[in-house]
Amino acid sequence: MKRKNLTNKQIRASETLVLRFRLNCLHADSESRSRDAGVPIRDIWEAHAIVKEIRRRLGRLGIFYLEMKNEK
Numbered sequence: 001m002k003r004k005n006l007t008n009k010q011i012r013a014s015e016t017l018v019l020r021f022r023l024n025c026l027h028a029d030s031e032s033r034s035r036d037a038g039v040p041i042r043d044i045w046e047a048h049a050i051v052k053e054i055r056r057r058l059g060r061l062g063i064f065y066l067e068m069k070n071e072k
Contacts, residue, residue, distance in 0.1 A: 026047050
């Protein structure tokens with residue numbers, strides 16, 4: 001489906017899914033490291049920024065929720 005055939009709401013929803021996918025990739029990357037290696041601070045900052053952006057975009061879409069589930 002071409003982008004011009006999508007509504008603005010659908011485009012924003014798909015962009016939010018892309019951010020969520022990136023957050024899952026960061027989580028998987030940190031899980032693959034040994035416990036002694038730790039997680040780089042830039043990954044933590046990036047994950048925090050992504051969560052803030054997802055919350056902002058979902059709010060613009062009119063989707064309200066209590067809190068994102070902490071996936072472990």
